[in-house]
Amino acid sequence: MSPNKVQIEERTREIVAPWKNRQGGTIPVLQEVQKELGYLPEDALMVISRELKIPASELYGVATFYAQFHLKPRGRHIIRVCRGTACHVRGSLLIQEKIKNILQVEDNGTTEDLRFTLEPVACLGACGLAPVMMVDGETHGRLTPDKVMTIVESYE
């Protein structure tokens, strides 16, 4: 069950509270809210803006500048396909295409049943295992297109 407006605002206010009169709270607050809610709903951003006394436009600027922040709901499982150099030369584009094919989504897209979100990322820092993808916290390395199906299926 996704939380309603009141619940979102209440929880956001709790997260902002310790940062109210301190410097540098914007990003940690956005991170914390996203950790709890999975994304940054507009209702939450409006609360942060009021509580931290930052114009909503500026907050929107920060939230859209960083790749980590999302303004739309995301899937239960996040598939991060590494598109770093080492993975690229070892065929990560094929892996990415294969996943798009299996899930029928575009890059940064979410499946209709909210099961998966596909996010190509610049580098996961596991170049020795290239090509690599990460599903939630788990890293899968030395991938081939035919291994991908089994891995994807193992996440409900």
Next chain:
Amino acid sequence: MSRTNSESFERIPLYSDLPFYRKQKRIALRNCGLINPDHIDEYIYREGYFALASALKSMAPEEVLAEVKTSGLRGRGGGGFPTGLKWEFCRKSPGNKKYVICNADEGDPGAFMDRSILEGDPHALIEGMILGAYAMGADEGYIYCRAEYPLAITRLGLAIAQCEEYGLLGDRIMDTDFSFNLHIKEGAGAFVCGEETALMASIEGERGMPRPRPPFPANKGLWGKPSNINNVETWANVPNIIRNGGSWYASIGTEKSKGTKVFALTGKINRTGLVEVPMGTTIREIVFEMGDGIIDGRGFKAVQIGGPSGGCLTEEHLDLPVDYESLTAAGAIMGSGGLVVMDEDTCMVDIARFFLEFTQRESCGKCVPCREGTKQMLLTLEKITSGKGAMKDLDTLEKLAVMVKEMSLCGLGQTAPNPVLTTLRYFRNEYEAHIRDKKCPAKACSALISFVIDKEKCRKCGLCAKNCPVSCIAGDRNTPYVVDQDRCIKCGTCIEVCPFQAVSKE
């Protein structure tokens, strides 16, 4: 009863016998993989915090600084600026509130040495930072770590808590007048935050955009206070320098590049991993001895060094002793030390396009040369790799590259053209083949290749047709299968599934 079988002992090689380790000299990585990073005691068993203890007990801050200057250590994040000098600027900068910052926003695709230190030996960098803070007179520090490294963040948090418990961080460290507090800041996924002024803006909660220098961070840094930023590998070298002396460190390496450098050896190579070698080691030793050469016995084509800011070097550079100066002269840079090996199946035009795609996406958009220049360069490269290029595009590309390099505000834009410039310099023939002959010599650019089934080799099993995601392969038990070139999306599935190697790229 079992007895010692000397033969079974002899079968087990020593680390120092293994070709991967034989020529390595591990200073920054000395504990990685050998100690449990969750236990501060294990770091102390390995003489951890000895340097800090002796510095606080018997060295003045100036003396710590002098040792770092003597060592010749230079910034390992890419710039190669002398660390001691950078520290001195910050130390001499007036002000009673100063910050030291660790750049752990390892964003270069193909580099993972900082990750290894953060996860495998977090105390090494913490000790380095405490020593730096003592030398520069700072009382507060930040580690800016990318959010893509959750394990690193957990271990750093644990390490900091242990230090506080042992009295190595906090007020009156080791019962002296010196106090220092350390915090972790999680990055939020922006490559440009590896640039020091952008990184500080990000800590302050702003968009991570760089600003013009001067003023330099040493004078006006985080929250307007004098600040010093070094990267993880640089900090991790510091305790070793203080423990063994600056002149010990300076005895390793080449004339102008002292000590060791960690390289992340990856790509089309047999043994991938982190190698820490003295400066001046040749690329040949790294790629062919430690890395055991190219996979499947393919031919070596190039090595990409220094990430998106670096360049591609060729066969003729294999005997180049690697240091800051020699790499810059060859058109590459040391960068963070990513070393991606490429074989004859790698298209160099595609690699240039790949890096431009990355830098263009990560350009923060503040300055026009980088924002618009990288975009135009990328469009030109895409035109070439899709077979629509003209010879004059190469001149345009070169002109744009020089413009972006000279006029961009920060390091991102100033170095973004390097992959294009070096590939144009060393692999111009590949660009020309794409433009003039509409061919990709490495058979990597999908617009310029087609998948063809050899009629003689085809055994009519139908596996390719069954697996083709767009059903563009037709045939049956009696007729060899054929790919419909107009509908083919060039995914390569048919090559993979054909048990008879009847499919090939042309």
